[in-house]
Amino acid sequence: MERLNILVFIITIAATVQVLELLMDKFLPKLYNAFGIYLPLITVNCVVLAVSLFFVNRTYSFSETAVFSFGSSxxxxxxxxxxxxxxxxxxxxxxxxxGLKGKGIVFVILGILALAFIGFTGLASI
Structure with a gap:
């Protein structure tokens, strides 16, 4: 249940930021242009939140947390x-x-990379 909690937080934040970005682009173009690249960066910060929430539910020592955080980053x-x-x-x-230019090809690339990284899970058991 804890992992589902983290996933719900991340999806909620990412979806809220994306909807906000679309609404600002349509109704408040000056404000949208003022924010520039910072709105998509908020979505990326969901990864930081996920790592933080991961540690809240664990009992790692300071050194274990530091090593895991460094590895995640x-x-x-x-x-x-x-x-x-x-x-x-x-x-x-x-x-x-x-039809694939822009974000379309990025999703294809991410799918192929995800499959490649999933292949690494069979190499070693943690």
Whole structure:
């Protein structure tokens, strides 16, 4: 039940921010332009909230928490850099169909990366 609680928090925050972004873009374009990149960053901060809520329910020592937090941030950075690199290479060297340009191809990339990372779970048991 605790894991479901974290998931509900994350989905609620992400959905609220996305709806707010769409409404601001339509009805308050000046305010939307003033926020710029910061609205999508709020959605990304859901990952930070997820890690924080994960530790609230655990009894880790300070050193265990520090190591896990560092590993989580390193993994998040790796995923962001990997997606950005693949997206840049695809925009330069491939002919993406018109219907998949933009966010569509990003979802395809993320799906393939998710499958690749799921493959790592069979390598070692924790």
């Amino acid at each position: 390193l993994g998040w950075m790796l995923a962001i850099v990997l997606v950005a690199g693949i997206r840049e290479k695809m925009s330069k060297y491939s002919d993406v169909p018109r």
